[in-house]
Amino acid sequence: MAEVQQDVIVHNALVRNALVRNALVRNALIRNALIRNDLTSSALMGNSLTRDALRDAESRQLFSFIVSCALPEDESVDVKVDGVPYHFPGELGLAPEWGKKHGSCGESCQEWVSACLLARVNYKGEHVMISLRGKNEALSSTKKERAGYDVPEATYYGNVFLEQQRRFACLAPGKSSIPRVCGPSLKDCVVDVVGGDCEEVCDKMRPDGSFTNCRDREPFELQCGAPVFPRGTDSYKASVSVFLE
Template sequence: MAEVQQDVIVHNALVRNALVRNALVRNALVRNALVRNGLTSSALLGNSNTRDALRDPESRQLLSFIVSCALPEEDSLDIRVDGVSYRFPGELGLAPEWGKKNGSCGESCQEWVSACLLARVNYKGEHVMISLRGKNDALSSTKRERAMYDVSEATYYGNVFLDQQRRFACLAPGQSSIPRVCGPSLDDCVVDVVGDCEEVCDKTRPDGSFPNCRDREPFELQCGVRVFPRGTDTYKASVSVFLE
């Protein structure tokens, strides 16, 4: 297989409040006016509730990260709110279909964009460069990237577009905390840290990322087989973060 030519290294500065508290995700607008329509100016501004929500700077910050995660570099979203123009450029392209005129964001799209958003939260709102990897062509990494960003931090997954957000993470081997995302403690973290990725996900991929992660820890291993509690959900879309 030919080596990919583009690094998947992005900044993270999405603040916790913008993800958890803002109007786009708290009042079900995502179900009615965002994910069911294309990620386009006409779809967003055609709904008065969404238009009002975008007057909030935190809502615009979240939208900028949504667009960055979902759309490829050649696409962008331009909106005008109260006479002020804003441009949100695409970057990763995890859900390019969402940006089409009649596009929408189904379950797979929601989970890929959610994992990307969760991976880019920063407890202090600081810009830190991170490497994103996962089982998605848009997250293919180069040898140079893997060499430069070789400290495995955590894997993120869930769905923030549901009425009751699902925000999960698991710890990379050897890690006991996620200060970049959670701050000094896991107790009040924006994500529920399920456990060790080696226990809740399938075995690592060649790039070091963990696929198919669960929202619960397994029971004790029986004859080397993991047994998960009834009702455990598996997320095919997960994003593993690596630091310098």
Template sequence: MAEVQQEVVVYNALTRNALTRNALTRNALTRNALTRNALTRNALMGNSLTSEALRDPESRELLSFIVSCALPEDEEITVEVGRRSYTFVGELGLASEWGRRNGSCGEKCQEWVSACLLSRVNYLGEHVTISLRGKNEALSSTRKERDKYEAPEATYYGNVFLENQRRFACLAPGETSIPRVCGPSTEDCVVDVVGDCEDVCDGPRHDGSYTDCRDREPLIELPCGTRIFPRGTDSYKASVSVFLE
């Protein structure tokens, strides 16, 4: 298989508050108004809910990361808020269909963008370069990237566009915490750390990423390797694994 040429190395500095406190509430970026319409300038500014929300700096911060995750690097959105213009630049292209005319963001789109957003939260709001990998063409990694960013951190998944946000992470083998995202403790983390990725996900894949992750640890594991999960366990096809230098 031919080696891809594009590296998936990005900055992370999305703050916890921008994701959880205001930006996806009735007072800011109304989730339904956002996902049911195209991720374009006309759709954003033509909807009174989203256009008014963009007066909030935390909403603009969140939108910048949504656009970065969803749209490819050759696309951008410029909006006018008050007397100022703001440009949001695409980068990864995990849900490029959202940016098309009459586009929208269904469950698959929401889960890919959510996994990307969760992976880019930084407890201190600092810029740290990370490598994102997963079962999506947009997350294909180069050998050079894998060699440089070889320290697995965690895998992120969920859906932040639901009324009750679903925010999960599992730990890479040998890890017990995620200081970049959670800070000094996982107890009050922006994500629910549900256990080791080897227990709750399938994989690892050739690039070290995990897929089909669940929101609970298994009840038991049978000798044949089959894991029995509690009733009500949800599984997420979209997940983003992060690697550090």
């Protein structure tokens, strides 16, 4: 397989409140107006709900990360709110279909963008460079990136676009905390940390160190060496694993 040419190293500075209290994702009408329409300037400004929501600074911060996660780097969204222009560039391209005319953000799109958003929360709102990896072509990593960012942190997954947000993470093997995202304690963290580590709640680690099919509950027993999860356990194909320098 040919080596990819572009690193997937991005900054993180999304603050907790912009994600969990924000009108863009907490207000059902605005949330539906956002995900059921294409992620373009005309669609956003043509809808009074999303246009009004973008008057809020925290909404604009969250929206900037949504666009960065969803759209590729050669696309962007430009809007004018109360006469003030704002430019939101794409970066990763995890859900490029959302940016197409008449596009929308279905379940897969929502979960990829959610995992990316959760991975980019920073407890202190600081800019720290992180490497994102996962089972998505947009997250293919280079040898140089893997060598430079070789400290596994955690894997993030869920869906923040649901009425009851689903925000999960599992720890990288050998880790006991996520200070970048959670601060000094896992208590009251923006994500619910599931299981002892990702090897307990996800499928086998991929060659790049990432995990997929991560569950929202830990197994309650092993049968023939395989984990058995409680009835009602959900798994997420879309997950983003973070590595630090």
